[in-house]
Amino acid sequence: MTSSALETLEMISGGVTAPQGFGAAGVSAGIKADNGLDLALLVSDRPASAAAVFTINRAQAAPVVVSRDHLSRSGGVARAIVVNSGCANACTGDAGLQVAREMATETARLVGCPVEQVLVASTGVIGVALNIDKIRRGLPVALDALAGDQGSLAARAIMTTDPFPKEAAARVTLGGRGVADIVIGGMAKGSGMIEPMMATMLGFVTTDAAVSQPLLDRALREAVNDTFNAITVDGECSTNDCVMLLANGASGANVDEASYDAFAHALGAVCLQLALGIVRGGEGATKLVTVTVTGAASAADARRAAKAIANSPLVKTAIHGGDPNWGRLIAVAGRAGVEFELSRAEVMIGSIVLFKDGRPYDEAAPEAAMYLESKDIAVSVNLGAGRASSTVWTCDLSAEYVRINADYRT
């Protein structure tokens, strides 16, 4: 990464419509019972390079199947993304597949583009039929509302149990030949069923940079790995997870190998802000928890141990209760199936050492308990087995998580 790139990165407002040439809308199509916003439309004024990562869940929802197909048939070009909330259109059989295809067809007709240039996403309850008539009635309303300042309404229209919308945007000056400003914007949703594997909950990122499809694909995969794929709320990977990235070139600036690092850095910053938003808004979450594992024998071990800690109900409840229970961190590291050397292991809560050299430092427990009262918590475990490290983000586990998920459909 060039230092000039770092110097010119600026986080801005505007979400998916912050870059030039993108319009968005969020309307109510009557899919949600409460008549809330439930249909989002995102349109580029010209064909854009498109890249996406999808859930690795083997029960892939209909919109995932259709979007994957369209991306392949269009050779990585898209004009529009249509998203509904309130219904996941997952496990809905051939009928559901037909509905997802019709969503794309109708959008393509209204936007005036080939159907394979439309990507589709859905989120909500699994196994319920999505009413295509409601989508058909909602789409023209969304097209009418489409505007370059409506990113935040689109971000609201993709929410389910999310307590707040997730948006991010960054302006960055590309290095390389010539100096040009480009903008990257994004929105995401996700609150429960969150442990993306190779993909995540719904995330949509736009940029007015011109980026070739192979480079765009590489940038998205790298960014997702360290952001959306490094978060977990409850260890669940959904049937509908996807992150889509459109680059329409409206800024006139081109991303090439010389300016790639600056672009990738900014893309990572946008994705991280969206991903951390998902964790902060995790079901029942009261704290954002940064889990860092160091001293691992390999990067895979580090990620695996960090994920095991981040998904441990005993660790998450202890943090919820403000209990500096480092023993649970050791116990999880020990069962994570990774190289682990107890005599060289170390546990810190914040910067407070609680276990080191094979023995507890319980005199530090009161200070650690005070630290745990804050909303942003860092815990770290050194596995004592090597030099690799990994950071993941999660939230605490509260009784509210249980209430939300015991009552989700009733």
Place this chain on the structure above:
Amino acid sequence: MTSSALETLEMISGGVTAPQGFGAAGVSAGIKADNGLDLALLVSDRPASAAAVFTINRAQAAPVVVSRDHLSRSGGVARAIVVNSGCANACTGDAGLQVAREMATETARLVGCPVEQVLVASTGVIGVALNIDKIRRGLPVALDALAGDQGSLAARAIMTTDPFPKEAAARVTLGGRGVADIVIGGMAKGSGMIEPMMATMLGFVTTDAAVSQPLLDRALREAVNDTFNAITVDGECSTNDCVMLLANGASGANVDEASYDAFAHALGAVCLQLALGIVRGGEGATKLVTVTVTGAASAADARRAAKAIANSPLVKTAIHGGDPNWGRLIAVAGRAGVEFELSRAEVMIGSIVLFKDGRPYDEAAPEAAMYLESKDIAVSVNLGAGRASSTVWTCDLSAEYVRINADYRT
């Protein structure tokens, strides 16, 4: 398994002291803050064949290290087991190891046997020093109280957050040469931090059959695999898990290859009753959930998918809330990393089909919701990928689990 063996299996009362030649005691040594029972002693009146399985957590507690060492040095012979609750003696370094050794030494001196014939176990908070003086003062009291009808007090003395003690015993007539009755008894504890891997929380099983050490070891591993290793409360594997089995031969009956099946069947029945007791008494549990996976490509896939379902917070909260949310079962099966074919998959809650042939059967949802009001729930998922199957047991996830674990040390 011979049919005559099945006919003569009878579940009885008495726990670990149901078999002949075993005495037990449960006393208060002042380790628990509330002066509850916290020291259990189990003694055979003669040297017994001994087998044990231990946690695969890499952070092994001191008593695990010591018991493993003693079992190896004695060649699989034991006279006594000493167990304390209120303190796990885990992550306590060399000092903790010394305490575990002294627990054994003192017990051996009082019982009058070689130190390596004493096995040690501890359960409670991790990372707190175990006070050896309290153990030293408690042990003679326990020895005085030792009796052939005190199994239930020992079962109480090993409890931590357990809402009730777990005991089981069976009388069985061995086949083979001659016909003789033998008795198998057991006790167990465990309520949170429960997903045993190759071992479990604390379980202690006794029998008055004479069983060679290799045969005893085989019988224990087989029984544990289908019982203690097939349960999960919260997916956590503790630093202290172990199951120990003593066979003292006091009945005069010998288990050989001919009578092995009858013995193994009875041992399995005792272990299953103890294991299900752990699940029923799981932290915050209100329901026992039997998860059966069929149609798997392999036994390993079947177990893995069943465990993923049994550990899914979204499945566990849905069952807690009485929501027949079969979509969550499909979603977990799809992300479990096993062969899965959605078009051939099937989900049942009780005997009610909710998903089959790629489509929902939502007309059955009200009946399934009524079924979910009971305390004993069965769910099953056919992966549509083969013929292997597996059953595991878990409990629901309630707000009470969070409350217990957020406040555990305070």
